[in-house]
Amino acid sequence: xxxxxxxxxxxxxxxxxxxxxxxxxxxxxxxxxxxxxxxxxxxxxxxxxxxxxxxxxxxxxxxxxxxxxxxxxxxxxxxxxxxxxxxxxxxxxxxxxxxxxxxxxxxxxxxxxxxxxxxxxxxxxxxxxxxxxxxxxxxxxxxxxxxxxxxxxxxxxxxxxxxxxxxxxxxxxxxxxxxxxxxxxxxxxxxxxxxxxxxxxxxxxxxxxxxxxxxxxxxxxxxxxxxxxxxxxxxxxxxxxxxxxxxxxxxxxxxxxxxxxxxxxxxxxxxxxxxxxxxxxxxxxxxxxxxxxxxxxxxxxxxxxxxxxxxxxxxxxxxxxxxxxxxxxxxxxxxxxxxxxxxxxxxxxxxxxxxxxxxxxxxxxxxxxxxxxxxxxxxxxxxxxxxxxxxxxxxxxxxxxxxxxxxxxxxxxxxxxxxxxxxxxxxxxxxxxxxxxxxxxxxxxxxxxxxxxxxxxxxxxxxxxxxxxxxxxxxxxxxxxxxxxxxxxxxxxxxxxxxxxxxxxxxxxxxxxxxxxxxxxxxxxxxxxxxxxxxxxxxxxxxxxxxxxxxxxxxxxxxxxxxxxxxxxxxxxxxxxxxxxxxxxxxxxxxxxxxxxxxxxxxxxxxxxxxxxxxxxxxxxxxxxxxxxxxxxxxxxxxxxxxxxxxxxxxxxxxxxxxxxxxxxxxxxxxxxxxxxxxxxxxxxxxxxxxxxxxxxxxxxxxxxxxxxxxxxxxxxxxxxxxxxxxxxxxxxxxxxxxxxxxxxxxxxxxxxxxxxxxxxxxxxxxxxxxxxxxxxxxxxxxxxxxxxxxxxxxxxxxxxxxxxxxxxxxxxxxxxxxxxxxxxxxxxxxxxxxxxxxxxxxxxxxxxxxxxxxxxxxxxxxxxxxxxxxxxxxxxxxxxxxxxxxxxxxxxxxxxxxxxxxxxxxxxxxxxxxxxxxxxxxxxxxxxxxxxxxxxxxxxxxxxxxxx
Ligand SMILES: Nc1ncnc2c1ncn2[C@@H]1O[C@H](COP(=O)(O)OP(=O)(O)OP(=O)(O)O)[C@@H](O)[C@H]1O
Numbered sequence: 001x002x003x004x005x006x007x008x009x010x011x012x013x014x015x016x017x018x019x020x021x022x023x024x025x026x027x028x029x030x031x032x033x034x035x036x037x038x039x040x041x042x043x044x045x046x047x048x049x050x051x052x053x054x055x056x057x058x059x060x061x062x063x064x065x066x067x068x069x070x071x072x073x074x075x076x077x078x079x080x081x082x083x084x085x086x087x088x089x090x091x092x093x094x095x096x097x098x099x100x101x102x103x104x105x106x107x108x109x110x111x112x113x114x115x116x117x118x119x120x121x122x123x124x125x126x127x128x129x130x131x132x133x134x135x136x137x138x139x140x141x142x143x144x145x146x147x148x149x150x151x152x153x154x155x156x157x158x159x160x161x162x163x164x165x166x167x168x169x170x171x172x173x174x175x176x177x178x179x180x181x182x183x184x185x186x187x188x189x190x191x192x193x194x195x196x197x198x199x200x201x202x203x204x205x206x207x208x209x210x211x212x213x214x215x216x217x218x219x220x221x222x223x224x225x226x227x228x229x230x231x232x233x234x235x236x237x238x239x240x241x242x243x244x245x246x247x248x249x250x251x252x253x254x255x256x257x258x259x260x261x262x263x264x265x266x267x268x269x270x271x272x273x274x275x276x277x278x279x280x281x282x283x284x285x286x287x288x289x290x291x292x293x294x295x296x297x298x299x300x301x302x303x304x305x306x307x308x309x310x311x312x313x314x315x316x317x318x319x320x321x322x323x324x325x326x327x328x329x330x331x332x333x334x335x336x337x338x339x340x341x342x343x344x345x346x347x348x349x350x351x352x353x354x355x356x357x358x359x360x361x362x363x364x365x366x367x368x369x370x371x372x373x374x375x376x377x378x379x380x381x382x383x384x385x386x387x388x389x390x391x392x393x394x395x396x397x398x399x400x401x402x403x404x405x406x407x408x409x410x411x412x413x414x415x416x417x418x419x420x421x422x423x424x425x426x427x428x429x430x431x432x433x434x435x436x437x438x439x440x441x442x443x444x445x446x447x448x449x450x451x452x453x454x455x456x457x458x459x460x461x462x463x464x465x466x467x468x469x470x471x472x473x474x475x476x477x478x479x480x481x482x483x484x485x486x487x488x489x490x491x492x493x494x495x496x497x498x499x500x501x502x503x504x505x506x507x508x509x510x511x512x513x514x515x516x517x518x519x520x521x522x523x524x525x526x527x528x529x530x531x532x533x534x535x536x537x538x539x540x541x542x543x544x545x546x547x548x549x550x551x552x553x554x555x556x557x558x559x560x561x562x563x564x565x566x567x568x569x570x571x572x573x574x575x576x577x578x579x580x581x582x583x584x585x586x587x588x589x590x591x592x593x594x595x596x597x598x599x600x601x602x603x604x605x606x607x608x609x610x611x612x613x614x615x616x617x618x619x620x621x622x623x624x625x626x627x628x629x630x631x632x633x634x635x636x637x638x639x640x641x642x643x644x645x646x647x648x649x650x651x652x653x654x655x656x657x658x659x660x661x662x663x664x665x666x667x668x669x670x671x672x673x674x675x676x677x678x679x680x681x682x683x684x685x686x687x688x689x690x691x692x693x694x695x696x697x698x699x700x701x702x703x704x705x706x707x708x709x710x711x712x713x714x715x716x717x718x719x720x721x722x723x724x725x726x727x728x729x730x731x732x733x734x735x736x737x738x739x740x741x742x743x744x745x746x747x748x749x750x751x752x753x754x755x756x757x758x759x760x761x762x763x764x765x766x767x768x769x770x771x772x773x774x775x776x777x778x779x780x781x782x783x784x785x786x787x788x789x790x791x792x793x794x795x796x797x798x799x800x801x802x803x804x805x806x807x808x809x810x811x812x813x814x815x816x817x818x819x820x821x822x823x824x825x826x827x828x829x830x831x832x833x834x835x836x837x838x839x840x841x842x843x844x845x846x847x848x849x850x851x852x853x854x855x856x857x858x859x860x861x862x863x864x865x866x867x868x869x870x871x872x873x874x875x876x877x878x879x880x881x882x883x884x885x886x887x888x889x890x891x892x893x894x895x896x897x898x899x900x901x902x903x904x905x906x907x908x909x910x911x912x913x914x915x916x917x918x919x920x921x922x923x924x925x926x927x928x929x930x931x932x933x934x935x936x937x938x939x940x941x942x943x944x945x946x947x948x949x
Contacts, residue, residue: 089389089455090178092194092429093155093446095147096219097183144436153177157443160436174446176453178427183434187226190429191236198427199237202337202351203244209352209419213382213449214431215441216358217323223431224331224355225312234308234333234353238301241335255338257295258304260311263411264329265377271411276311276331288417295336308333318374323358328374330381330412331355348534354416356382361441384410386448388420393455396422425457 148156154175163169179193198208210233212220226232231239241256260276261283273283277294284291298304316328335351357378384406391404407413407420419426430449432442 087457089452089457090427091449091453092179092181093177094181094185094190094219094223094429094431095183096431096433098435145434146436146439147432147434147442149180149182152179155180157446160439174450176450187230187232190223191233194427194429195233195237196240198351199240202349203241205349207349207424209354209424209426210429211354211356211426212429212431213356214358214445215438216320216326218358218431218433220355220358220431221327223429224353225308235301235305237335237351238304242301255297257297257336258307259293259295259334260308261290261293262315262329262331264316265374267373273411276314277307278310285411285414288414290415327355327357330357381410381412384413388413389452389455392420392422393451396456422455422457428452
């Protein structure tokens with residue numbers, strides 16, 4: 001026998017490979033690469049022992065600070081020193097046996113039931129094409145293998161013969177694995193080499209993760225969970241945890257809890273997380289934290305095992321062509337370790353084991369419909385998972401290249417963010433099948449995963465703890481709310497009252513009592529020590545941040561409130577200003593309205609503007625195109641604002657009638673047309689000597705002119721023409737009466753009163769000399785008194801008279817009366833009628849005042865005039881017809897006395913030579929017809945009335 005070479009293994013060995021394609025170098029493959037002798041090589045003599053290459057290769061090069069005695073424990077070596085150690089991502093490869101498993105029943109006694117329930121999930125399998133089925137069957141029958149193990153770190157992937165020939169695909173060697181588990185490797189071996197180091201670190205307070213990835217049906221679930229005969233990584237880890245912590249040592253009490261949940265997608269519509277622990281429900285995720293996940297405290301491996309078994313029953317599975325019990329979700333198991341002692345903060349750790357749903361090819365799985373959508377979700381998650389690792393690798397290669405945030409694209413990667421960003425230690429196990437029909441899946445996985453081996457993990461976790469990294473502390477399992485659950489039913493391992501815990505598990509009384517004690521002690525310790533200092537600190541930080549946030553929000557609201565208040569104040573001020581302005585404008589408008597009733601035709605040739613001063617009153621201003629604009633000019637240029645003074649009020653003479661008063665101080669030419677007023681009063685200051693305006697008072701029944709000169713008045717429209725026209729007035733409607741002020745120019749006043757009396761009154765005038773009013777012919781023909789006494793008497797009577805029948809006056813020849821004295825202002829001749837004519841009886845054409853004349857004797861017509869005087873007001877005289885005579889009631893209620901008088905005159909048979917005015921009003925026409933009395937007779941009658949008996 002040949003002795004073994006005592007020479008140490010060289011650090012670097014040149015390796016020649018055949019075929020030429022080299023395995024991808026990885027940092028972890030610094031160990032000498034020694035050619036793997038082919039097992040089928042016939043050149044090696046059977047009697048010569050093989051070179052102990054495996055033993056040599058299992059030796060890892062000692063790293064800095066590592067003791068040589070731990071060389072044979074590669075996985076746990078990194079945690080033996082305080083110095084930060086950089087280590088690569090460990091990637092393991094497990095090749096599933098091609099032989100059908102002898103027993104595929106999972107989860108012990110629940111297997112049968114589980115199988116039934118899963119059978120319900122069976123999905124109609126898509127029938128593959130006959131050709132491909134034939135090929136696969138042929139491949140299976142031929143036992144063709146596409147993956148061969150080169151050594152414990154590398155494999156060779158050879159395409160099936162068909163592909164090799166048709167597509168000229170060559171074999172590929174993939175190396176650099178932390179370890180390659182051949183098909184014959186048992187679960188125990190896998191655990192020992194792969195997970196045990198992680199568990200040991202976990203028990204020392206270092207978190208870690210193992211993720212199983214691979215094509216569907218390659219054995220991920222089998223590796224992670226195993227079967228009752230071949231327990232997987234989780235049960236084995238639990239056994240070790242409780243064995244090692246064994247821990248019912250009161251000095252190092254720990255609490256372990258398990259949380260298990262799955263992330264799935266129903267019919268491909270979004271991702272959802274479900275708690276797989278008993279009574280678990282749907283979960284929500286905020287950032288990288290799962291909310292509402294139950295952590296079931298376990299006190300032994302059995303409890304954990306049964307909890308896992310129950311969770312697996314709830315996990316979504318389905319049948320595909322690739323796997324009769326294919327996992328349809330990503331399953332995550334957390335084993336939490338919490339140190340009960342306050343000073344063991346750093347010993348809180350989480351061991352996470354992830355069973356990823358396997359990548360699926362439609363052709364391989366034959367998935368359709370909803371199952372196909374699930375495939376998409378599964379493949380998508382696998383892809384995102386891979387992208388995260390690729391991004392991490394590229395970032396580590398070139399730190400300038402930012403770490404992409406692919407983790408945001410799936411719930412799983414969000415949850416595993418710390419691992420995928422290299423902040424926590426992670427281990428990958430790739431499961432593959434070695435059959436020729438699995439070539440594509442295997443090739444895809446190996447190509448994708450081989451670069452991951454270069455990913456490095458700096459010992460971030462330890463340094464984070466030392467530096468008090470808050471994020472890390474927050475990332476620790478949430479121990480403040482462990483929902484301590486009692487497992488019920490047959491699988492419950494928590495002792496019930498009066499029942500020994502070991503009965504169900506067949507444990508001895510001693511073991512059971514130990515478990516029970518552990519549980520009791522846990523409770524006691526929890527009460528005394530929870531929450532730990534770290535949790536207190538964390539709560540404090542949370543509350544502080546929360547308070548700060550609320551304070552900031554309140555400050556912002558306070559500022560907003562102040563701004564709003566100032567705005568409100570400004571708005572209030574604006575409102576007040578606007579109100580004041582509105583009031584001012586209102587006043588201005590009122591003033592303007594009042595001023596606008598004063599009319600002035602600027603040019604005397606423009607259109608008419610009608611202004612409604614009251615519902616019944618319309619003022620027409622001739623010559624004003626635009627009242628608003630002209631109004632200013634109207635007042636300022638010609639009459640002046642102070643010169644124009646219009647008011648509406650009650651007539652002094654007839655208080656129940658609307659009165660329109662306009663006056664002017666200085667002269668100016670304007671044309672004013674009024675309508676709708678019962679009474680019009682035109683006042684003029686004494687110095688307003690220049691005037692030549694036209695004033696049409698419409699049908700006002702009362703018309704007063706004071707101090708006006710050079711005005712042309714047009715009054716009424718039905719008064720019989722009995723005078724000369726002024727030329728400016730409507731000939732058919734006006735009657736000119738001319739009289740002069742003593743010191744004024746000749747003024748023509750054209751007055752025609754229809755059914756009313758016209759009053760030209762001068763309050764300051766105490767007398768009127770008839771000499772000035774009457775022509776000589778008049779005097780002679782009428783035999784008027786000429787003495788001063790009579791004159792005085794006449795004047796007195798004149799002043800007392802304000803009820804005037806205009807018809808006789810207008811019918812008289814006194815049309816042009818020249819007033820010679822200014823002090824004696826003109827009085828219309830008709831005004832000499834006695835004011836107090838409470839009753840006038842007209843009999844046979846003789847009309848006498850009641851006081852002066854005898855009561856009328858006529859039996860034919862008797863009209864009584866009633867005077868209702870109030871103070872100095874003009875009385876409303878209504879015709880009072882004797883009740884015995886059924887006289888027709890006048891249409892107008894306040895029918896002027898004049899019209900009645902006229903009617904009565906007609907009854908007297910007095911002939912009138914006055915020309916009949918044109919009128920289209922039937923009623924008035926009739927009245928006109930009745931005014932057929934001679935002017936002379938009427939004048940005579942009047943004179944008789946005022947003559948004292
Ligand atoms: N190494 C192994 N030894 C024995 N049987 C195995 C092995 N690996 C897998 N199996 C069996 O193969 C079948 C499929 O395995 P498993 O369900 O673990 O695949 P998977 O990768 O989880 O698939 P999926 O992704 O579809 O869930 C199971 O019945 C399992 O028992």
